[in-house]
Amino acid sequence: MSVLILPDQPKYVAWRHRMVAQLKQRGITDKKVLDAMDKLPRHWFVGETLLDHILYDVDQALTIDCGQTISKPYTVAWQTQLLELKPMMTVFEVGTGSGYQTAILCEMKARVYTVERHAPLFRKTKELLAALRYTQAHCFLGDSFNGVPEMKDFMYDRVLVTCGAPEVPEGLMKLLKVGGIMVIPVGNEEQRMLRIFKEGESPAQWRIEDLGDAKFVPMLEGRNF
Numbered sequence: 457m458s459v460l461i462l463p464d465q466p467k468y469v470a471w472r473h474r475m476v477a478q479l480k481q482r483g484i485t486d487k488k489v490l491d492a493m494d495k496l497p498r499h500w501f502v503g504e505t506l507l508d509h510i511l512y513d514v515d516q517a518l519t520i521d522c523g524q525t526i527s528k529p530y531t532v533a534w535q536t537q538l539l540e541l542k543p544m545m546t547v548f549e550v551g552t553g554s555g556y557q558t559a560i561l562c563e564m565k566a567r568v569y570t571v572e573r574h575a576p577l578f579r580k581t582k583e584l585l586a587a588l589r590y591t592q593a594h595c596f597l598g599d600s601f602n603g604v605p606e607m608k609d610f611m612y613d614r615v616l617v618t619c620g621a622p623e624v625p626e627g628l629m630k631l632l633k634v635g636g637i638m639v640i641p642v643g644n645e646e647q648r649m650l651r652i653f654k655e656g657e658s659p660a661q662w663r664i665e666d667l668g669d670a671k672f673v674p675m676l677e678g679r680n681f
């Protein structure tokens with residue numbers, strides 16, 4: 457499979473500047489998040505079919521392969537800001553999808569371990585991230601409710617879930633270091649964005665913030681070949 461990386465163009469740069477201005481108006485203040493989103497061409501992650509200003513509409517999620525979505529820019533910015541990332545932190549991401557969120561985390565100097573359950577999406581995005589030279593992104597195929605077998609016993613500074621989980625997966629909380637943060641949309645019909653501060657090993661020491669409504673494709677069990 458060959459990877460198509462279309463060149464950036466002045467019009468895309470202008471659309472990104474406008475997107476970032478809107479994100480600021482909507483309460484995104486983390487400069488590192490804004491800089492990463494200003495820099496990274498979003499059209500690299502959706503293929504040839506969509507090279508439109510819609511890509512840079514802060515509220516527009518778009519369909520990608522396997523009936524999945526690339527999260528809307530506002531959601532990417534919001535979830536990333538909630539992580540309070542510092543350089544070199546390890547992040548476990550559930551739902552690689554297009555790889556856009558993964559690349560934003562890489563631009564912020566995180567080391568990213570990202571999992572996708574759809575094999576075609578996994579293969580395509582793994583190849584794209586490698587072609588873009590994001591060597592600190594590690595892609596896995598699986599359902600990730602308990603992490604991935606390849607990284608057994610590895611603990612992460614942050615966990616970011618980009619699909620709607622039925623409940624907070626205990627297997628994922630186990631992989632989060634004490635002092636770490638998980639950002640996760642939870643719920644079936646109606647989802648809420650939760651931020652969980654793991655202040656100790658026991659669930660009684662997990663401080664949960666409910667940050668409002670969320671809307672993501674569901675987090676499903678099993679991988680899909």
Ligand code: SAH
Nearest residue numbers: 524526551553554557572573599618675676
């Ligand atoms: N971060 C992605 C969002 C993709 S949508 C982006 O910006 O493009 C969420 C993705 O989660 C979908 O690709 C879906 O297939 C995947 N997914 C759903 N359940 C999963 C699971 N249990 N483990 C891993 N990936 C999962």
